[in-house]
Amino acid sequence: MFMTYEWSLITDSADELSEMIIQSEQAKKYQEAYSSVYNNKDLAKxxxxxxxxxEQYEEVQRFGKYHPDYHKVMKQIRIDKRSLDLNEHVAVLRLAENELQDLIDQVSFIIGRSVSEAVKIPSSNPFFSSDSSCGGSCGTGGGCSCSA
Structure with a gap:
């Protein structure tokens, strides 16, 4: 495939868009939160x-309650997960990660819709999902029996 002028413009625009995302407030917050978590030696460990x-949990799940370490691993994973979930730095990282993902979902939605209304857009946010049952034509919800 030869690089045409149009392809060159598209790749330049994609580079510009990715740089804008990297320079966004959401990306900066994410980078700061990530550094805060992974520069903390104890938390990183x-x-x-x-x-x-x-990994042990996945191994135990293969055999279920018949695995000899089932109860021990199940209990420990709940304790450790809760401990990490309650850590302030981890919570800030998760929030920043969700905000950055929302930005990326919005950009993907805009790009997808600029190509075609029929383009399926993967998204972590159901607002940007293109798999709605009403096809977006009812406007008020309920007019087409959708659950808006």
Whole structure:
């Protein structure tokens, strides 16, 4: 495939858009929160330990309650997950991650809709999902029996 002028313009625009996302307030908050979590040696170790425990959890799940470590691993993963969930730095990181994901979902939605209304747009936010049953034509919800 040869690089045409149109493709060159598209790649330049994509580079410009990605740079705008990287420079966004949401991306900066995410980078700061990420650094706050992973520059904390104790917290980073706890996260790595939890990742290893998740591997054990997956192994235990294969055999269910018949695995000899089932109860121990199930209890420990709940305790460790709750501990991480309640950590202030982890909570800030998750919030920043969700905000950045919302920005990316919005951009994807705009790009997808500029191509065609029929383009399926994967999204973590149901507002931007293109799989609605009413097809977006009822406007008020309920007129087409959708659950708005």
């Amino acid at each position: 706890r996260i790595n330990d939890f990742a290893r425990l998740k």
